[in-house]
Amino acid sequence: MRSREEVEATLQVAKLNPAELLPPVQCLRFSPQAAAQECCLLQLEPELCAELEAGRSLVIRGDRDERAVLCSKDKTYDMKIADTSNTLLFIPDCETPEQLCADEPTSNITHIQIAGFSTNYWELRRCRPKLKKLKKLLLENPYEGPDSERERTSTHSKYTTEDLLDQVQASEEEIMHQLQVLKACQVEGYWRILDFDYEMKLLTHVTQLIYSESWPFNKVPLNICLQELGPLEPKEMIEHILVCYGMKYTDEGETYFEMDEEKVCRATAQMLLQNAVKFNLSEFQEVWQQSVPEGMTTGQEQLKGLALVDRSSRPETICLLNVEDLPEDNQERFNSLFSIREKWAEADIAPYIQDLCSEKQTIGALLTKYARSSMQNGIKVYNSRRPV
Template sequence: MHAQIWGFSNCYWELRRQRPRLKKLKKLLMENPYDGPAVGSYAGGGAGTEGFWRILDFDYEMKLLGHVTQLVDSESWSFSRVPLSACLEELGSFEPKAMIEHCLNCYGRRYSIEDGQVMHALDEDKVCRATAQLLLQNAVKFNLSEFQEVWQQSVPEGMSARLDQLRGLALLDRSTKPETISLLREEDLPEDTLERFNSLFSLREKWMQDDIEPYIQDLCGEKQTTGALLTKHARSSVQSGFKGVMT
């Protein structure tokens, strides 16, 4: 018995890894963000989000973080040793315990010590970055030096606010007098590569390479560099000794 050959093909399909596209999912979740339990409906029990995927309202998320950092300060805990059980016990009467734990997981690293007690080490960069977003979200532009002063005063005592913490979150303009800073979140830009570049160059005709890289890093494919991406979609230039790009 012989197998019958029906034809030949000189092409094939290849499976390639791609970055996940999550903006549609986030857009759906943002239609009904979770901003805390309804007034009068919470008495220290479980969160009303059980069984559902919800995204936290940013202001509510910062409220939770404020509770945690204030407790750390009042108890004189180290930022690197924040006990989960004590946080839940102290703050559980104000907010759902699941939300307190979620906040600690988002802004800290979870680990266990010798006796099995669960601890969290708060991440200075994440806390400072979120605080900066809270300050910037209601202003079109901020005087850079004034912003840095207010920002440092707003972060928990003992943490240091640095501009490198704001990559992909805020845009500095050093060409103006005074220098300014404004909110520009990478996650708010288009997912499509060409649309992303069009959006960025509609904001600025010319970009310094260090400024644009945080906004295109996620577009890079496997083994692709931001330099290769810029070579394909922009032209290189040198301004005052610094490497820049333009359309």
């Protein structure tokens, strides 16, 4: 335990003027239990500090074979250990200069124990949510309708919201948004993704009813759809497919849906392309237009991120290439794309890397980092920076 004389002697050795310092003295010493492994430091940006101060939680998610991420209610952060050359001390009872100034000036000496120490801390960096696993989990047991459900055994995997929050490395809001993108729905409390053939069966029922009743696509009445199609499929499934492919609104107390032409045409194209390795482009365009509901118009802009056109072949061809099926990691995504096609025009590759862009990153910046550009027939094309 240091005395006042020892403190003053130490100040003299350090060539510090006691008159320039606050009178109280805090002498630090290590607790017998202090250890480097007992405590961890986490560096938080002001937004995350405000989350905790408001009483909300931050959650660390990840299985043993995954790198941990930290999630707030709506954002996901990578966690990385950052080393520091200074030893960081945990001192629960130590007072800051601001706190000492608020006290009465005193010459007392207080002896304070160091509870722990660390030479590193966890650094957070905003990242994209890791949502591929969500689709993978739901595809273990796709929903094929009530008849198929009765034939299934109870051993098939099913996931509640809590199960998905526990296993998917993303925030709750990001997971719920992705469930909408995947057209997932809750069946008896479990999240299920619709089998694509069953999804198209439901959509066909709705579009055929619209045609038979001569309804405009922007005013499809919910109640009549449920009355007419209820005997064929569960009413909640009929309403779900209307939500997936339309926009809900109310007019004079009645609920209507405005069907989304692009979504309907896009789903029809996927149905046609999934059973063919390649399709003659002109023949596909003709069959596609004939397959969509009368009154809707197809266009290649509806196929961005879903189908790839090969204009170098004769005749031109088209094949299914869904961005949802590509790897989530940036380098793996580019490796996959360059294994499919050696050289890409920016207009062709853009729909397949758009989702990789962070808030401050552009498609051009991604291409500069992961691809090499050259000119081919007067058009700038991109190929891999490394052998694929």
